[in-house]
Amino acid sequence: MLERDLSSTLLRLAAGFPVIAVTGPRQSGKTTLVKDLFPEKPYVSLEDPEERAFAEDDPKGFLARFHEGAIFDEAQRWPALFSWLQGLVDADRQPGRFVLTGSQQFDLTAGVTQSLAGRVAMTRLLPLTLGELPDAQRAAMSADAALLRGGYPLLHTSNLRPADWFASYVASYVERDVRQVLKVRDLTSFQRFVRLCAGRTGQLLNLNALAGEAGIAQPTAKAWLSVMEASDLIFLLPPYHRNFGKRLVKTPKLYFVDVGLASWLLGIRDEATLALHPLRGALFETLMVSEFLKARYNNGEHGGLYFWRDNNGLEADLLFETMGRLQPVEIKSGATVTRDYLRAAQRAGSVAGDESLPPWLVYGGDQNMQRNGINVIGWQAIHEYRHTMAGG
Template sequence: MLARYLTSTVQRLAASFPIVTITGPRQSGKTTLARTVFADKPYVTLEDPLEREFAQEDPRGFLARFANGAIFDEAQRWPALFSHLQSRVDEDRRAGRFILTGSQQFGLLVGVSQSLAGRAGITRLLPLMAGEIPAVAEKRLGINQLMLTGGYPALHTQAILPQDWFASYVATYVERDVRQVMNVQDLTTFQRFLRLCAGRTGQLLNFTGLASEAGISQTTARAWMSVLESSGLVHLLPPYHRNFGKRLVKTPKLYFLDTGLACWLLGIRSEEVLALHPLRGELFETWVVSEFLKSRYNLGHSPDLYFWRDNNGVEADIVFEVDTRLQVVEIKSGQTVTSDYIKAGKRAAAFAGEVALMPWLVHGGDDNYQRSGVDVIGWRALGEKLLSSK
């Protein structure tokens, strides 16, 4: 098993809460993590129709087998589980007793918030950060190959081509999650919608244009986007709310949480194609934003990441608060740090004035240093920087 940064957060929550929930996209490693950290607990998957039938027909008998706790995988498949667990943990508050996992964040978290508020510690496991991939640590994997492969654990532990794995993944995702969450009749249209979303990663989300190109209504486009969000495939990065006296763009930016999936949906199958692809800059930005999100979830923090753009074109790719100040991040995909990159980093932080910290410039090369008031960070060093920051 690959070592996961989330392990320490899961262990910390299991020492405080009677229930720990692990959400995240399918195949991100939730089951493996849960079964490794809690190897002494019995494991039950509620995807199993026999187990689910037993649970629905005789919930008392089903749960009586697990007086000392258990791992319930895909817990959202039995919604009544949450209310049954409520009474049990109220009678016995032992920490770390039940572990719930689920790939549909919406279904799982609705059940937790309605029945298990204050009783469950909530975590989210996304695909691998670069630092969790041995080939990156050993410098056998460059940034283009990493973006092309993505971070799903199977692609770094099994001898399988990314194009083969993603083809199966998307087919499985569409057939299982989409049909479970909402009644999508035309799967071909949904797949086209998914590919159109990939072509917009790293860009402002325009529902009007997206719906029109997909041949669906805006209402449907918004509903389908919510499915992609709850399934852990995309993230909508909101604009920062303080205006600093400027007129702001109020539209969120769309990011895929795995660049390998985005590349596959875009038809990118080789490093050579990726290197020359017109969306390479957006894909690198997507990778950086996903590293930020993964690091925050792994540390047990809320995402709380934003971007900034005003109507005069002043923008910052990532903004987040550090106490009463703002950390601004500029992202450049090039490997060589030029004076223009440094100017862009300084310009990105200028809107925040005195509350801005030294801006970060994350780039596609290996250099790490401070230059002219800008903290230059190479892509390999980003994860360590994020996990060591407050």
């Protein structure tokens, strides 16, 4: 089993909260992780029709089996569970008693908010970070291979071809989950919408243009995006919220959580095609930004990542606060550090003036160095900065 960075956070939270909840996209490794961390707890999948029928028909009898606690997988499938757990944990607030997982964050969060507020610690497990891969496996992987394969655990623990796995994943989970939540009737339109989103990864979100190209109404596009975001298929990176006397862009940027899925949706099936693809730079940026996002969640943090762009063209691909100051990050997909890359990093470092730390330049090569006051970081080494990336 691959070691997951979220493990230490889950164990820390389980020592203080009676209920721990782990959300995240399907197949990100939630069940494997919680069963490994809490092997003494009975495991119940609420996607099992028999277990769910038992719970719905006789909730007291169903829960009577779990006085000492349990793992409830896909907890959102039985919404009444949250109310029943409220009574149980109020009677006995033993830390780490119940562990919930869910792949539909909106349903799980709604249940927690209504019934378990103050009793549950919420966490999120996204696909693998680069640092969660074995050293030898990561060292043997090219940047283009990483862009094609992404971070879903099964693609790193089996011989499955990414193209085969993603085709099954989209049909089995993405489309099914969306149909359950949104009651989408025209699946073809939704498939086209998802692919159009993949073509915009790393770009400013233009909802009107996206809806128009997909042939749907703007409110429909907004609803579909919300579900994709709540399912951890995409995330929206907000612009930095403080104004330093400049006119700043206020639109978020759209990113896919897993770059392999984005590559597959774009029809990219091999490294030769990817190397020449016009969106290779955007896909590399997606991979790197997702590493920062995963570091945050694995540390139990939420939010705190931004980008910067003003109307004069000054920009930083990423911006986050650490040690009371702002860390600007410039991301470039090329394997060679050029003068243009260094100048872009220097400009990124100037976005917040004296409040900025020396900028980072994360690039597609494998050398780490200091140049002209810039911390140059090869893409495979970014995991070594995970504590700083998490705001620590």
